[in-house]
Every structure is written in C-alpha cells, then in structure tokens.
Amino acid sequence: MKLSPMAKKAGNLLNNHSHWVMLLAYLLLFFAFILLPIVLAVGLSFTNFDSVKIDSFEGLQNYIRAFTQDTVFMQKILPNTILYALIVGPGGYILSFVVAWILSQLTKTARTILAVILYLPSLISGVAVSTIWAVTFAGDRTGYLNDILIQMGIINEPITFLQSSDYLMPIMIFVALWSSMGIGFLSMLSGILNVDREQYEAGLIDGISNRVQEVIYITIPNTKSQMLFGAVMAVVNTFNTTGLGVALSGSNPTPKYAGSLIVNHIDDIGFIRYEMGYAAALSVLLLVIVWVFNKLAYKLFGSSD
Amino acid sequence: MAKYRGITVNPQRFERTQIKFYIILLPMIILAILPLIYIISTAFKPIEELFAYPPTFFVKNPTGANFRRLFGAAENTAFPMSLYLFNSIVATVAVVFLGCFISLLAAYALSKKKFRGRRVIFKANQLALMFVGSMLGIPRYLIIKELGLVDTFWANIIPLLIMPTGVFLLKQFIDDVPDSLIEAARIDGASEFRVLMRIVFPIVKPAMATVAILFFQSAWNSVEASNMFINTEGFKTFSYYMNVLTSAGNGVAGRGMAAAASLIVVIPNIVLFVIMQSRVMDTMARSGIK
Numbered sequence: 001m002k003l004s005p006m007a008k009k010a011g012n013l014l015n016n017h018s019h020w021v022m023l024l025a026y027l028l029l030f031f032a033f034i035l036l037p038i039v040l041a042v043g044l045s046f047t048n049f050d051s052v053k054i055d056s057f058e059g060l061q062n063y064i065r066a067f068t069q070d071t072v073f074m075q076k077i078l079p080n081t082i083l084y085a086l087i088v089g090p091g092g093y094i095l096s097f098v099v100a101w102i103l104s105q106l107t108k109t110a111r112t113i114l115a116v117i118l119y120l121p122s123l124i125s126g127v128a129v130s131t132i133w134a135v136t137f138a139g140d141r142t143g144y145l146n147d148i149l150i151q152m153g154i155i156n157e158p159i160t161f162l163q164s165s166d167y168l169m170p171i172m173i174f175v176a177l178w179s180s181m182g183i184g185f186l187s188m189l190s191g192i193l194n195v196d197r198e199q200y201e202a203g204l205i206d207g208i209s210n211r212v213q214e215v216i217y218i219t220i221p222n223t224k225s226q227m228l229f230g231a232v233m234a235v236v237n238t239f240n241t242t243g244l245g246v247a248l249s250g251s252n253p254t255p256k257y258a259g260s261l262i263v264n265h266i267d268d269i270g271f272i273r274y275e276m277g278y279a280a281a282l283s284v285l286l287l288v289i290v291w292v293f294n295k296l297a298y299k300l301f302g303s304s305d
Numbered sequence: 306m307a308k309y310r311g312i313t314v315n316p317q318r319f320e321r322t323q324i325k326f327y328i329i330l331l332p333m334i335i336l337a338i339l340p341l342i343y344i345i346s347t348a349f350k351p352i353e354e355l356f357a358y359p360p361t362f363f364v365k366n367p368t369g370a371n372f373r374r375l376f377g378a379a380e381n382t383a384f385p386m387s388l389y390l391f392n393s394i395v396a397t398v399a400v401v402f403l404g405c406f407i408s409l410l411a412a413y414a415l416s417k418k419k420f421r422g423r424r425v426i427f428k429a430n431q432l433a434l435m436f437v438g439s440m441l442g443i444p445r446y447l448i449i450k451e452l453g454l455v456d457t458f459w460a461n462i463i464p465l466l467i468m469p470t471g472v473f474l475l476k477q478f479i480d481d482v483p484d485s486l487i488e489a490a491r492i493d494g495a496s497e498f499r500v501l502m503r504i505v506f507p508i509v510k511p512a513m514a515t516v517a518i519l520f521f522q523s524a525w526n527s528v529e530a531s532n533m534f535i536n537t538e539g540f541k542t543f544s545y546y547m548n549v550l551t552s553a554g555n556g557v558a559g560r561g562m563a564a565a566a567s568l569i570v571v572i573p574n575i576v577l578f579v580i581m582q583s584r585v586m587d588t589m590a591r592s593g594i595k
Contacts, residue, residue, distance in 0.1 A: 011496075018497035019418040023426070026411035029467035032448060034433050040444035099333065102326045104314050114330060116582055120337050123574045124344075126526045126544070127567045130551035131347075132340040135560065142360050151359070178336060183470075183519075183589070190589035193315055200312040211313070219314075225593025232434050232594065239437045263439055270443045279443055286440050294435045302594070 038287065044280035051274045062281035073282070076257035077265045080169065081289070084261055085238050087173050089293060092180025093234035097227070099181060100189035101215065115189060118181050122237075125179035129247045133175050137161040137248070162249050165258035172244045172259050179241065184233030191226030192219055224301050231297035239263070239290055262286045344571060347564035348372070355561045371565040375550075384538055386546065390569070393525060393543035396461035400524035404466045405517050409509075412475035413501050417487060427476070431594065433469040438529065449534050460534035461542060465523050471516040477591045478512035479505060511584035518577055518585065525573060544570055 014021065045062055047054045066073050099118060103111045121128065136144045139160030146158040161167040195218065203218045220227065245259025246252040252268055254260045260268075262282060270279030316323070342363075347355070349367035376386055414420075415427050438445060445464070454460045482505055490500045506513070531545030547566040550559060578585070 015496050019414040019420050019423075022410035022414040022418075022497075022501075025407045026467070026472065027426070029407070029463075030429070030433070030469075032452070033438075033445065033464050033467050034436055034469070035429075036448055037441040037444035040447065041441055044444065099330070102330060105316065105326055106323055107316055107319055110319075110327075112582065114334065116579055117334055118330075118337050119578070120341060120575065123522070123578060124341060124571045126528075127344070127547065127570050128340050130548060131560075131563055131567045132343055134551075141358065144360060144362075147359050183592075186585060187589040187592040190586050191593060194590050195314065197312060197314075200314065204312075223593075225595050226589075228594040229592045235435050236437055239440060243439065263442075267442060276443055283441055283443065290435055290437070290440065294432075 041280045041283045041287070044277055045284050047277045047280075048275075049277040049280070051276050054277075058277060062278045063285070065278060066281060066285065072253075072257055073265060077260055077262055080257070080259070081242075081261045081286075084169070084173060084176075084242075085289070085293065088176040088180065088241070089234050089238040091173075092177055092237060093184070093231055095177060096181050096185035096230060096234070097188055100185055100192055101219065103189055104192040115186070119186065121179040122182035122185075125175075125241070128179070129175065129244060133171070134162070134248060134250075137167075137171055139163060163255045165256040168245060168249060168254060168259040171248060172241075175244055175248070176238070176241045180234070180237055182233060182237055184230035184237070187226045187233070188223060188230045191223035195219060195222040228297060228301035231301055232294060235290060235293045235297060238293075239286075262289070341571070341575075344564050344567050347561060348568045350561055350564075352561070371561040375562050375565045386543075386566075388539060389541060389543040389546040392458070392461065392540060396458070396527075396542060397521060397524040399462045400465045401517050401520045403462070404468060404471065404520040404524075405513060407466055408468065408471040408475055408516055409506070409513065410501070412472050412479055413505055415472070416476045416479040417482070417484070417505075418497075430469045430472055430476075434473060436469065438464075442533070446533060455534050456536050456540070458540045460530045461524075461527070461540070464530065464534075465520070465527060468516075468519060468523065471519055474588055474592055475509065475512050475516055477593070478509045478588060481591065482508050511587040512591075514581045514584040515588040518581055521577060522574060526570065 046058055046060070048056055048058050048062075103115055103118075106114070135142075138144075138146065139162060140158050141147060141150065143158065143161070145161065146155075149155045150158065159167070161171060199218050199222055200214070203214060208214050208217060242261040242263040245254045245261065246264050246267075249255055249259055252260070252264050252272070254264070263286065266279045266282045266286070269275050269282065313322075346362065346364045348371055349369070350364045351366055351368045351370060354361055354365060415423060415430075449455060449460060449464060452463075454463060486504055487500055490504050495503065526544050527542065528545045528548055531541035535541055543566075547563065547570050550566050551563040
C-alpha cells in the first residue's frame with residue numbers, strides 16, 4: 001500500500017501525539033462528570049439558584065446559613081453524618097482487613113470459596129436493602145426480627161424498627177458494615193498473600209514471636225499500598241451507602257431525621273424544595289468532609305509524597 | 306495462643322490450628338449468605354407461603370408462579386417487563402464495551418507514554434477515586450440536562466463511562482508490561498494503536514476482566530438515570546423496575562414478585578464474579594496506591 005506523503009505526514013503526526021487521541025474520550029468524560037460538577041457546585045454555592053434563575057450573589061451566606069440557621073443540619077444531619085462515617089468507614093475497613101488476614105491463614109480452596117461468599121454482600125447490597133433488610137426489620141409481626149423476638153418472649157408488641165428514631169441509625173450502620181467487604185477487601189487479601197515469604201523468614205530470625213507481632217511488623221508494612229487502596233475504597237463505600245436511611249424508612253426526610261445524612265438533606269433541599277444554591281453549599285461541605293477522610297487515609301498509609 | 310511457629314500465610318495443608326479461624330468467620334459467612342438464600346427461597350414461594358404467619362424462611366413447595374407473574378405483569382405498568390430487561394442489557398453491554406475501551410486507551414497513555422501533563426492527570430484520577438456521584442447530584446443533573454441527555458436512552462450509558470478506579474487498576478497493571486516488548490514492536494513499525502491492541506491488551510486481560518466486571522456492576526445495578534434523568538417509561542432499566550416492585554407497597558403478595566426480580570438482578574453479578582474471581586485477585590495484587 002502506498003500512502004501519499006500528506007497522508008503519511010498526518011499519520012505520523014497522529015501517531016506522535018497519540019496519547020492525546022487516546023486520552024480524549026476519558027478527559028472529556030472526566031471533565032463533564034467529575035471536574036465540572038465540583039466547579040459548578042462551588043460556583044452555585046455562592047448564589048441563590050432556584051433551578052431556573054439566579055437572582056443574587058450571596059457570597060458566603062449559604063455557608064453561614066448552614067452553621068447558624070439550619071437547626072436541622074446542625075442538630076441532626078451533621079452529627080448523624082459524622083457518627084455514621086466514623087463507624088462505617090474505619091469499622092468497615094478494620095473488618096475488611098481482619099477478615100482478609102484470617103482468610104490468608106487458610107488453604108487455597110477454602111479461602112477462595114469463603115472469599116467469594118464474604119464478597120457477596122457488596123455484590124448484592126443494592127438489591128438487598130429493599131428485599132431483605134426492609135423485610136427483616138419490618139415493623140409488624142411479619143418482620144423476621146419482630147417474629148423472633150416475640151417468639152423468644154423478649155417483646156410482646158412488634159417494634160417499628162425502621163420508623164423509630166432509636167433503631168434506624170444502628171440498623172443503617174449494621175447494613176453498611178454488612179456490605180463493606182468490597183474490592184478494598186479483595187485488594188488487601190491479595191496484598192497479604194503476595195508478601196514475600198522471605199520477609200517472614202527474616203522476621204522469624206529477628207525474633208518475632210507471635211502472630212500479632214507478625215501482622216504489625218511484617219504484614220502491614222508490606223501491604224501498605226493495598227491498605228491505602230482499601231482505605232480509599234472504605235471512604236467511597238461509606239459515602240456510597242448514604243441512601244440507606246431513606247431506602248429503609250421509605251421517606252426523605254427520615255422519621256425525626258434519625259437516619260438522614262448530608263446526601264439526603266441535599267436531595268431534600270435541592271430536589272424537593274428547589275433551593276439549589278443552598279444545596280450546592282452543602283454539597284461542597286460534604287466534599288470537604290470526604291476529602292478530609294481521604295487525606296487521613298493517605299496520612300496513615302501513603303508513602304511520603 | 307498457640308506457640309508461634311513461623312510462616313502461616315497461605316498454608317499448603319489444613320491443620321487443626323486453622324479451626325479457630327473457621328469458627329470466627331462462621332457468623333459472618335452466615336450473614337453473608339443468608340440474604341441470598343432468602344431471595345432464592347422467596348422467589349420460588351407460592352402465595353400461601355408468602356402470606357404465612359409466622360413467617361417462614363425456607364420455601365416448602367417451590368413454584369415458578371412469581372416468575373410467571375413477573376413476566377406477565379403488565380397490570381402495574383404500561384410496559385412489559387421484557388422491555389426493561391432489554392433496556393438493561395443494551396445499556397450494560399454498551400457501558401462495558403465502551404467503558405473498557407476508553408479506560409484501556411487512557412490507562413495505556415498514562416502508563417507508557419511520556420508527555421507533559423501525565424503526572425497531573427494521573428494524580429487527578431487518583432484523587433477522583435474517592436469521588437461518589439451521588440454527592441454531587443444537583444450539578445450532575447444540570448450538566449446532563451445541558452448536554453441534552455435528559456430523557457434519552459443515552460442517560461443510561463454516557464455518565465457511567467467514566468470510572469477512575471478502572472483507569473487506576475488498568476494503569477497499575479500496564480506498568481508491569483516490560484517496556485522492551487513495546488519498544489521492539491515500535492521498531493518493527495507498529496503504530497501506537499497496534500502496539501496497544503496486539504502487545505499490551507493480551508497481557509492485561511486479567512485487569513480488563515476486572516474492570517469489565519466493575520463496569521457491569523455499575524450499569525446493571527444502576528437506578529440513578531431511571532430515577533433522575535429519564536421520564537419516558539420505555540427507556541428505564543430493569544433495576545429500576547425491580548425497585549418499583551419492591552417499594553411500591555405491593556404488600557406481602559408483591560414480595561414474591563420482587564424477590565423474583567431481585568434474583569434476576571443479582572444472579573449475573575454473582576455468576577460473573579465467580580467465573581472471573583482468579584483474574585480479579587490477580588488484578589488486585591497490583592491495586593496498591595504507592
């Protein structure tokens with residue numbers, strides 16, 4: 001095949017800059033669906049956008065409102081979110097690591113089967129909330145938990161778990177922890193299994209005398225990078241499951257705001273009351289919270305960078 | 306605690322000292338697997354058992370009635386269930402193929418090409434690992450509206466094509482492909498795209514499989530587009546339909562149908578993961594953030 005010099009030149013040019021061609025679709029999508037939403041949220045947070053028009057520039061007024069006037073936000077939403085994130089994030093993470101470590105102490109066949117089973121909840125979590133957990137904790141006698149408690153004679157009347165401001169949050173945390181063993185868990189399991197055996201032998205010579213020491217001095221330092229990936233995934237899982245309260249109780253806001261987290265509050269204000277400027281400010285606050293968690297993960301496990 | 310005897314990771318044989326680990330894991334294994342058993346059991350329960358009080362867990366007389374009602378259910382919605390299923394399949398196939406292709410191209414460029422801006426892009430991608438779409442629902446909605454995607458079938462596909470985790474995993478995997486292999490192909494006159502498809506792609510297949518699963522999960526289980534961006538019932542997905550069935554307050558009778566629909570949503574997720582799990586683990590070995 002003979003190409004004209006022009007076509008050849010164009011071909012060469014394309015080949016030399018092929019990285020930009022290759023990155024084009026990715027960069028466009030990244031810009032449109034990740035970068036731009038962040039920029040837009042920050043921009044809108046300074047306005048009183050109501051989904052149709054922007055009347056005025058509010059400066060920091062929306063942020064001030066969150067901390068001084070929005071009593072629901074300060075008394076319920078923010079404490080809920082922090083409590084939930086502090087338990088589900090580190091809790092799910094530690095659970096994932098401990099289970100991954102235990103699995104690494106088993107033989108290959110057993111480990112593979114059990115890893116698949118333990119990974120199941122994160123695979124089916126989206127479906128499970130409505131089909132399983134809503135039924136398990138249902139507020140009448142047909143709910144499994146109520147049925148069991150009544151049969152055992154612990155309670156006489158069914159408890160409306162999902163409409164109760166006492167039980168909703170613990171149930172959300174339970175369900176979130178149940179589904180917390182996702183790809184971060186697989187990553188850490190894989191990391192532990194790939195630690196060089198010589199490391200353990202060297203540790204033995206250096207006087208390591210029990211498994212706790214082995215985990216602290218050999219396993220963790222050698223799986224740091226997977227542990228960091230796992231930590232980031234734990235943050236993602238925590239904020240990915242923030243719809244649980246609304247899904248379980250069936251209403252937004254949740255009963256007495258007991259299970260409402262920032263994401264639900266943003267939806268409530270933005271899509272139900274159309275105060276999108278204020279909702280955007282809350283989104284920015286949420287981004288900051290997530291970023292802090294992420295930063296913390298890098299501080300703990302990142303190599304100096 | 307038993308006397309420490311050195312290396313215990315990845316043992317070759319079963320030993321009695323491992324029994325305690327099985328005992329510790331047992332409650333978690335039960336919690337992990339019971340919900341699936343419940344879905345399967347409920348999906349095959351006849352009406353009497355669904356209404357039974359006290360509630361039963363396991364099915365006694367399995368029947369396919371829930372599935373028949375599900376496939377015949379036109380009474381709840383104007384559209385047959387098969388349309389939602391068809392939409393889900395089309396959207397999922399499109400997301401998996403386009404998403405994998407876009408991610409592979411980007412990951413290869415970020416891993417093996419030297420150009421200005423590479424580090425910045427990779428750092429941005431790494432930071433975006435923590436990005437959760439639902440946090441920015443409002444600006445995302447506005448952008449999707451401006452792009453003219455609202456109420457089109459594309460809303461099921463385009464927003465899902467970007468997945469920083471996928472690009473990250475692929476890039477880490479491609480980093481381990483020897484440069485000499487790529488250089489040799491370049492010297493033989495292969496174009497960059499040829500190098501990518503003929504040399505790199507076959508080596509990174511395990512990572513591609515993993516990323517394909519992640520794209521599959523995000524598309525197959527997605528309800529965001531159907532809930533927020535699409536009004537036309539005929540463009541909505543099966544996961545959305547399942548959610549409507551489970552939450553529409555159909556009461557006890559609806560539970561069987563909802564479980565049948567849930568099973569249809571869940572099974573492909575599980576089957577794919579079980580088939581691909583060794584490749585997934587292979588990918589995860591390189592997933593560390595350095």
